[in-house]
Amino acid sequence: DQQVKQNSPSLSVQEGRISILNCDYTNSMFDYFLWYKKYPAEGPTFLISISSIKDKNEDGRFTVFLNKSAKHLSLHIVPSQPGDSAVYFCAARGDGLIFGTGTRLQVFP
Amino acid sequence: DSGVTQTPKHLITATGQRVTLRCSPRSGDLSVYWYQQSLDQGLQFLIHYYNGEERAKGNILERFSAQQFPDLHSELNLSSLELGDSALYFCASSATGTGMNTEAFFGQGTRLTVV
Numbered sequence: 001d002q003q004v005k006q007n008s009p010s011l012s013v014q015e016g017r018i019s020i021l022n023c024d025y026t027n028s029m030f031d032y033f034l035w036y037k038k039y040p041a042e043g044p045t046f047l048i049s050i051s052s053i054k055d056k057n058e059d060g061r062f063t064v065f066l067n068k069s070a071k072h073l074s075l076h077i078v079p080s081q082p083g084d085s086a087v088y089f090c091a092a093r094g095d096g097l098i099f100g101t102g103t104r105l106q107v108f109p
Numbered sequence: 110d111s112g113v114t115q116t117p118k119h120l121i122t123a124t125g126q127r128v129t130l131r132c133s134p135r136s137g138d139l140s141v142y143w144y145q146q147s148l149d150q151g152l153q154f155l156i157h158y159y160n161g162e163e164r165a166k167g168n169i170l171e172r173f174s175a176q177q178f179p180d181l182h183s184e185l186n187l188s189s190l191e192l193g194d195s196a197l198y199f200c201a202s203s204a205t206g207t208g209m210n211t212e213a214f215f216g217q218g219t220r221l222t223v224v
Contacts (some may be wrong), residue, residue, distance in 0.1 A: 043215030096165045101151035
């Protein structure tokens with residue numbers, strides 16, 4: 001039973017354009033959500049988070065949006081850069097941090 | 110550098126054997142989480158310890174066990190190893206188990222290969 005889902009395994013975006021990564025969850029008790037970025041052979045790196053009492057949190061080029069009624073969050077990266085190419089995981093705080101399966105983002109020139 | 114240290118980085122062992130993976134959390138962090146990542150799949154939550162006590166269990170097999178010691182380092186014990194246990198095992202730590210400061214910082218992982 002996958003409580004946190006990232007339905008797009010991969011995304012390809014041109015440099016300078018917006019990248020939108022999506023995440024859905026099933027448990028309405030989740031109250032805190034996080035995005036992590038992961039390069040091959042490295043541990044995930046924390047990127048940005050949002051509390052369930054907010055609907056938006058912004059940090060530089062990264063913005064996370066939360067739609068509680070739809071149980072949906074998204075990560076916007078603008079403008080996208082080649083260095084953003086990585087696997088992005090969303091996570092929700094429940095019993096531990098529950099991760100989605102990840103979306104591989106490729107930013108091409 | 111996240112401040113979370115995992116040893117060893119690589120481990121190769123035979124089926125049926127037992128191994129211990131070690132994690133030292135960031136200084137001051139009370140929570141330790143263990144995750145398994147197989148074949149470039151998602152991160153499967155195994156177990157969470159907070160200040161020495163088990164806080165939550167995920168998809169952890171009965172052949173696996175973990176503990177957190179008084180100095181807050183943690184060990185993940187994997188026994189009766191099978192080929193399918195080959196994976197990257199990540200440890201993460203956070204300051205608390207709940208509350209706003211729940212960002213978890215990950216170690217570099219231990220790559221376990223069972224042959």
